[in-house]
Amino acid sequence: MHLTTLALTIPQKYRTELLEKNHYYKAVISFTDPNMMWLWFIWANFVEPSNQLYAYKIVNGVVDVNDKCGVCLQNLYKKWTAMMPVIVEMEKEYKLLQNL
Numbered sequence: 166m167h168l169t170t171l172a173l174t175i176p177q178k179y180r181t182e183l184l185e186k187n188h189y190y191k192a193v194i195s196f197t198d199p200n201m202m203w204l205w206f207i208w209a210n211f212v213e214p215s216n217q218l219y220a221y222k223i224v225n226g227v228v229d230v231n232d233k234c235g236v237c238l239q240n241l242y243k244k245w246t247a248m249m250p251v252i253v254e255m256e257k258e259y260k261l262l263q264n265l
Contacts (some may be wrong), residue, residue, distance in 0.1 A: 168251045172248055172252050183207070188204060194242050206221065218234075219241075220232065
């Protein structure tokens, strides 16, 4: 699937939050990092909701990944790395349209 198509599956408010709160740039590839778990949560709910690899549950308000696969976490971060330039460009276009 094309990166733009994937990025469009993420609601605008989450794309904006991603950039405003720097979740990607602050993320550490770790199951204990809240920014990385935010990325996991967004991916699991909007980008690949049917993929059981990204199954999780919320425990005490925190994302708890069912299968703590370190390689999976690294691969997810790589996917975000590829998609970030697209999201940045989409956000620029969104802001320009809002200013019209």
